[in-house]
Amino acid sequence: MRPRVVLYNPQAVFWTMPLALLAVGSALDPARYEVVIVDGRLEADPAAALVAQLAPHTVCVGVTVLTGAPIRDVLAASRAVKVVQPGLPVVWGGWHPSLFPEQCLAEPSVDAVVIGQGEDTFAAVVERLAAGQSLAGVAGAAWRSAAGRPVVELPRAMRDVNALPPHNYHLIDVPRYFAAKGKRQLDYISSQGCRFRCAFCADPTVYQRGWYGLTPARLAAELAAYHARWGLDEIAFQDETFFTSRARVEAVADAFLAAGLRVPWTATMRADQGARLDDALLEKCKRAGLRRAMIGVESGSAAMLARIQKDITPAQVYASAERLARHGLGAIFNFIVGFPGESDAGVQASLDAAARLRALSPDFEVALFFFRPYPGNPIAGELLAQGYRFPDTLAAWADFDYIGGREAWVTHRQWQRVERFKFYQRYAYGRNHLLRWPLSRLSRWRVQRHYYDYPWEKALMERLRPAAKLS
Numbered sequence: 001m002r003p004r005v006v007l008y009n010p011q012a013v014f015w016t017m018p019l020a021l022l023a024v025g026s027a028l029d030p031a032r033y034e035v036v037i038v039d040g041r042l043e044a045d046p047a048a049a050l051v052a053q054l055a056p057h058t059v060c061v062g063v064t065v066l067t068g069a070p071i072r073d074v075l076a077a078s079r080a081v082k083v084v085q086p087g088l089p090v091v092w093g094g095w096h097p098s099l100f101p102e103q104c105l106a107e108p109s110v111d112a113v114v115i116g117q118g119e120d121t122f123a124a125v126v127e128r129l130a131a132g133q134s135l136a137g138v139a140g141a142a143w144r145s146a147a148g149r150p151v152v153e154l155p156r157a158m159r160d161v162n163a164l165p166p167h168n169y170h171l172i173d174v175p176r177y178f179a180a181k182g183k184r185q186l187d188y189i190s191s192q193g194c195r196f197r198c199a200f201c202a203d204p205t206v207y208q209r210g211w212y213g214l215t216p217a218r219l220a221a222e223l224a225a226y227h228a229r230w231g232l233d234e235i236a237f238q239d240e241t242f243f244t245s246r247a248r249v250e251a252v253a254d255a256f257l258a259a260g261l262r263v264p265w266t267a268t269m270r271a272d273q274g275a276r277l278d279d280a281l282l283e284k285c286k287r288a289g290l291r292r293a294m295i296g297v298e299s300g301s302a303a304m305l306a307r308i309q310k311d312i313t314p315a316q317v318y319a320s321a322e323r324l325a326r327h328g329l330g331a332i333f334n335f336i337v338g339f340p341g342e343s344d345a346g347v348q349a350s351l352d353a354a355a356r357l358r359a360l361s362p363d364f365e366v367a368l369f370f371f372r373p374y375p376g377n378p379i380a381g382e383l384l385a386q387g388y389r390f391p392d393t394l395a396a397w398a399d400f401d402y403i404g405g406r407e408a409w410v411t412h413r414q415w416q417r418v419e420r421f422k423f424y425q426r427y428a429y430g431r432n433h434l435l436r437w438p439l440s441r442l443s444r445w446r447v448q449r450h451y452y453d454y455p456w457e458k459a460l461m462e463r464l465r466p467a468a469k470l471s
């Protein structure tokens with residue numbers, strides 16, 4: 001019987017496939033280890049489902065952890081493991097443990113942490129644990145010594161993703177995710193890392209501005225096989241920046257066309273990349289299936305974009321948007337409002353930009369999030385130096401969430417204006433149901449004038465249809 005490795009993905013309200021666990025699980029030699037993935041989102045009682053998979057021959061439990069609400073669930077799951085098998089090692093990996101290995105090891109139910117890219121480090125950790133050996137010297141890992149002290153090993157260099165095995169989607173029940181999503185949408189990661197340096201993002205810290213993309217030939221071959229197996233409606237590329245290399249994007253489009261892969265896909269694009277894309281390439285991408293781009297605009301103010309080191313300009317945002325609209329492609333533009341010290345004018349510049357983008361195409365959407373100082377980046381560092389109190393325990397980090405939280409410097413007026421804008425922009429543009437025509441006209445009137453006093457339509461709609469819980 002092969003030793004078993006059980007991997008756990010926490011509860012969440014989104015249905016993105018557990019790509020991190022597919023990555024680390026697929027990197028274990030299948031001839032030597034049996035990998036079982038338990039996804040808390042698919043289970044009525046996640047901790048019980050996890051415990052049910054623990055067999056006497058289980059080597060360890062691996063858990064993926066993002067900062068925020070997911071921590072509550074992974075704590076419960078890890079503690080449940082220790083109740084039934086106190087000696088079974090629990091290994092945390094992912095973004096939060098990568099940023100706070102020592103804080104995670106202060107939790108008794110966590111025995112080891114994998115920092116950064118996880119495939120090789122986890123494989124080495126599993127080998128050691130299976131052999132009953134200590135983790136001393138495993139690059140990229142952190143562990144607790146017999147004396148109870150956290151030991152953080154030297155980092156492991158990032159590896160080209162082409163040298164890693166393909167993600168084995170048979171480790172998960174793919175059709176269950178299709179059913180939960182309501183469409184046969186496959187999540188897929190075609191590159192890892194990011195070369196940019198945005199001052200609010202942890203990627204430059206975790207991946208040290210490294211970036212590797214799968215070869216177009218491998219991408220096309222894998223995706224064609226998945227399409228043949230599952231009949232896909234859509235491929236959602238979850239890369240940080242899919243459009244990083246123009247040459248690669250063109251080769252990917254060529255490879256999809258050559259493979260006859262006719263599946264719509266969505267991908268992330270920076271505004272500077274979009275502005276540089278020529279019409280011929282965009283047209284080719286469209287023929288190869290591109291349907292929608294996700295662009296992080298973050299702010300409508302040039303000064304704020306400079307401050308957050310986004311290295312894009314508002315002009316590039318509009319150039320990308322106009323080009324996408326001209327080619328009949330959709331887009332989601334993401335904004336972050338309420339950066340430290342952001343003025344009313346700065347917030348308004350973002351609302352203006354969001355309204356302008358929405359008006360450009362019925363297939364354009366905007367998403368506005370209030371800034372939360374996610375850790376591991378220069379802005380969080382500045383705030384810390386200024387005395388901002390970050391959570392210092394896992395339980396406190398679990399309460400740190402991107403929904404509902406408002407930093408002290410965001411004024412009530414800013415908050416209210418943004419929340420009202422978020423509501424009205426939704427109905428003001430896009431493809432609205434005929435029955436919503438009066439609401440749509442009123443909303444557009446408000447957004448065009450930025451007049452949000454007496455928001456009775458909002459109050460009425462929210463009463464009729466309360467907002468969905470997001471995390």
Ligand code: B12
Nearest residue numbers: 014019020062063064066067068093094095114117118240
């Ligand atoms: C899909 C996605 C989501 C999905 C779901 C994520 C999920 N886990 O189910 C949704 C839409 C819900 C989401 C929401 C948010 N997300 Co998000 N999301 C992503 C995205 C685009 C892809 C994640 C992924 O699957 N990557 C592919 C895998 C292969 O890579 P990976 O996760 O890095 O995993 C590797 C290592 O981290 C490690 N590893 C990971 N887990 C484990 C586990 C073990 C046991 C081991 C050994 C190793 C290991 O090994 C893996 C292989 O090398 C990433 C960006 C990215 N491209 O990674 C952002 C990202 C994870 N999200 C992020 C953020 C900030 C958010 C939001 C706050 C966004 C917002 N609106 O403000 C929210 C809130 C998240 C929350 N706290 O609940 C940050 C994470 C920051 C942090 N400190 O946790 C990221 C990195 C984006 C960024 N650059 O800022 N997100």
Ligand code: SF4
Nearest residue numbers: 194196197198201240
């Ligand atoms: S926000 Fe996006 S582009 Fe900027 S560093 Fe992070 S992943 Fe890269």
